[in-house]
Amino acid sequence: xxxxxxxxxxxxxxxxxxxxxxxxxxxxxxxxxxxxxxxxxxxxxxxxxxxxxxxxxxxxxxxxxxxxxxxxxxxxxxxxxxxxxxxxxxxxxxxxxxxxxxxxxxxxxxxxxxxxxxxxxxxxxxxxxxxxxxxxxxxxxxxxxxxxxxxxxxxxxxxxxxxxxxxxxxxxxxxxxxxxxxxxxxxxxxxxxxxxxxxxxxxxxxxxxxxxxxxxxxxxxxxxxxxxxxxxxxxxxxxxxxxxxxxxxxxxxxxxxxxxxxxxxxxxxxxxxxxxxxxxxxxxxxxxxxxxxxxxxxxxxxxxxxxxxxxxxxxxxxxx
Amino acid sequence: xxxxxxxxxxxxxxxxxxxxxxxxxxxxxxxxxxxxxxxxxxxxxxxxxxxxxxxxxxxxxxxxxxxxxxxxxxxxxxxxxxxxxxxxxxxxxxxxxxxxxxxxxxxxxxxxxxxxxxxxxxxxxxxxxxxxxxxxxxxxxxxxxxxxxxxxxxxxxxxxxxxxxxxxxxxxxxxxxxxxxxxxxxxxxxxxxxxxxxxxxxxxxxxxxxxxxxxxxxxxxxxxxxxxxxxxxxxxxxxxxxxxxxxxxxxxxxxxxxxxxxxxxxxxxxxxxxxxxxxxxxxxxxxxxxxxxxxxxxxxxxxxxxxxxxxxxxxxxxxxxxxxxxxxxxxx
Numbered sequence: 001x002x003x004x005x006x007x008x009x010x011x012x013x014x015x016x017x018x019x020x021x022x023x024x025x026x027x028x029x030x031x032x033x034x035x036x037x038x039x040x041x042x043x044x045x046x047x048x049x050x051x052x053x054x055x056x057x058x059x060x061x062x063x064x065x066x067x068x069x070x071x072x073x074x075x076x077x078x079x080x081x082x083x084x085x086x087x088x089x090x091x092x093x094x095x096x097x098x099x100x101x102x103x104x105x106x107x108x109x110x111x112x113x114x115x116x117x118x119x120x121x122x123x124x125x126x127x128x129x130x131x132x133x134x135x136x137x138x139x140x141x142x143x144x145x146x147x148x149x150x151x152x153x154x155x156x157x158x159x160x161x162x163x164x165x166x167x168x169x170x171x172x173x174x175x176x177x178x179x180x181x182x183x184x185x186x187x188x189x190x191x192x193x194x195x196x197x198x199x200x201x202x203x204x205x206x207x208x209x210x211x212x213x214x215x216x217x218x219x220x221x222x223x224x225x226x227x228x229x230x231x232x233x234x235x236x237x238x239x240x241x242x243x244x245x246x247x248x249x250x251x252x253x254x255x256x257x258x259x260x261x262x263x264x265x266x267x268x269x270x271x272x273x274x275x276x277x278x279x280x281x282x283x284x285x286x287x288x289x290x291x292x293x294x295x296x297x298x299x300x301x302x303x304x305x306x307x308x309x310x311x312x313x314x315x316x317x318x319x320x
Numbered sequence: 321x322x323x324x325x326x327x328x329x330x331x332x333x334x335x336x337x338x339x340x341x342x343x344x345x346x347x348x349x350x351x352x353x354x355x356x357x358x359x360x361x362x363x364x365x366x367x368x369x370x371x372x373x374x375x376x377x378x379x380x381x382x383x384x385x386x387x388x389x390x391x392x393x394x395x396x397x398x399x400x401x402x403x404x405x406x407x408x409x410x411x412x413x414x415x416x417x418x419x420x421x422x423x424x425x426x427x428x429x430x431x432x433x434x435x436x437x438x439x440x441x442x443x444x445x446x447x448x449x450x451x452x453x454x455x456x457x458x459x460x461x462x463x464x465x466x467x468x469x470x471x472x473x474x475x476x477x478x479x480x481x482x483x484x485x486x487x488x489x490x491x492x493x494x495x496x497x498x499x500x501x502x503x504x505x506x507x508x509x510x511x512x513x514x515x516x517x518x519x520x521x522x523x524x525x526x527x528x529x530x531x532x533x534x535x536x537x538x539x540x541x542x543x544x545x546x547x548x549x550x551x552x553x554x555x556x557x558x559x560x561x562x563x564x565x566x567x568x569x570x571x572x573x574x575x576x577x578x579x580x581x582x583x584x585x586x587x588x589x590x591x592x593x594x595x596x597x598x599x600x601x602x603x604x605x606x607x608x609x610x611x612x613x614x615x616x617x618x619x620x621x622x623x624x625x626x627x628x629x630x631x632x633x634x635x636x637x638x639x640x641x642x643x644x645x646x647x648x649x650x651x652x
Contacts, residue, residue: 068453070443
């Protein structure tokens with residue numbers, strides 16, 4: 001049995017709907033149409049009255065989910081593209097994220113963000129929003145890089161009593177396949193995706209796969225590069241990162257989102273301030289370029305980190 | 321229930337609200353005890369209470385806004401919680417984590433507003449949506465409020481449109497109090513009357529003189545009956561004037577004197593008391609008795625809340641998540 005990353009997301013939603021009658025799905029075109037990416041294909045037929053088409057109103061969609069969650073429902077909201085969640089930003093960071101702290105009322109909502117770049121998608125259908133949302137207290141930010149994580153972490157998100165921003169990567173939807181869902185790993189823990197001793201890459205989501213390929217390239221030169229998959233951007237598993245840097249003494253943080261601040265900057269800041277003495281070289285980070293995301297594949301491929309420039313960065317890090 | 325009974329209940333809520341808010345205003349001016357601003361509903365009590373008396377505490381969903389002290393009392397919130405929240409007592413519903421009008425008990429269907437106007441509408445709608453999904457909507461209704469300024473937000477538009485699409489039992493009060501902070505309605509909207517917007521949303525719209533308690537009572541009763549009867553969202557626009565500043569820090573010197581002398585500038589509390597006398601529903605002595613009782617209640621609440629503890633930063637757990645194992649330990 002071969003399952004894609006996208007099918008895992010559909011299956012997780014199937015399972016969540018089956019397990020708990022309080023789960024419902026809300027999003028644009030997700031009912032009979034099955035969603036822009038078919039992540040909810042057939043779910044409206046399998047669970048009548050539980051999958052709802054929403055108007056093009058991201059603000060109201062999140063507000064509605066918060067109100068429903070207050071009443072004990074566990075909504076999963078699909079943003080058609082992560083980029084459009086900016087229209088629902090206020091409800092996410094000010095309504096959902098503050099509710100528990102202000103009122104001691106749980107806010108179990110899951111917001112699915114089809115994230116990241118694919119060739120030809122351009123500035124408004126390619127964004128990665130995890131760094132923006134991670135900045136705000138009161139949200140859990142997940143970014144699965146594997147089919148197994150896409151399935152288990154989404155199921156776990158729905159069970160959490162806190163708002164979850166679930167950043168699923170569109171580039172992985174069809175390409176990434178696995179033979180099954182494997183074992184669940186807890187939310188909040190990073191995973192050593194590839195063990196090594198010479199340098200550590202800390203990364204997440206689609207950049208995991210570019211990083212693994214870069215690590216493989218460097219093996220030919222005799223380097224063993226360790227790759228840490230964050231899985232959960234927030235909370236960030238600092239212990240696993242520090243333990244890896246303790247083994248390797250060198251750090252490269254790789255992310256697809258824009259370079260100013262963000263997840264990779266956070267990784268560097270934590271390691272620099274908590275484990276400066278472990279570092280044998282200045283820590284490095286690699287992100288997309290500081291421009292909107294280009295439309296044409298020639299430009300797009302050079303805008304985000306790739307196997308080639310991750311390898312180049314690693315060589316620079318290892319030469320120091 | 322007899323309109324008279326509801327009317328008198330609303331009138332007493334208005335008196336209590338006015339008395340409480342006058343106390344809050346003087347505490348603010350005296351300085352010291354109240355941290356942050358004070359935001360009062362003077363001039364809007366009739367409109368707010370007339371909506372609030374249609375709501376049942378613990379049963380209906382209410383998302384009040386800034387100038388809804390009277391509606392909050394009518395809904396059933398104890399004034400002690402108002403005092404506690406303004407004084408930052410940990411015993412209050414917000415425990416010093418949020419203050420003044422940003423208060424509620426969402427678990428009971430009493431939503432706590434955030435400052436971003438219009439954004440509460442979809443939350444109230446969502447609560448009703450969930451209850452319907454869970455098969456326990458019954459005769460529950462939801463209500464929320466907005467001002468003329470708040471109707472300009474995208475959130476208000478999105479929320480009302482969505483609630484209308486879902487045909488939810490929701491009553492939206494629009495208090496057209498002529499000024500959004502200092503901005504007059506001529507800089508806020510270009511339509512002739514805000515109630516004209518109802519037809520665009522596909523909801524039933526009502527316009528009412530917001531200074532006239534009896535008129536407000538009648539209109540809201542119809543609106544709530546319609547909502548409970550499955551006719552979808554109802555929008556009630558009340559014309560009135562905010563008799564004060566945006567908050568107590570604001571002297572409202574931008575409100576032209578002539579405005580205050582117009583019909584909308586009359587004090588709805590005086591109007592309502594005279595109305596009760598004219599209708600023979602209350603005597604002057606009774607009304608005076610209610611004022612006295614309100615003063616006693618407010619003093620009692622102030623005394624109680626004043627001796628309750630304020631938050632201790634060393635006892636605060638600083639957890640923004642309800643799942644303790646997912647809280648990051650960076651600040652510890």
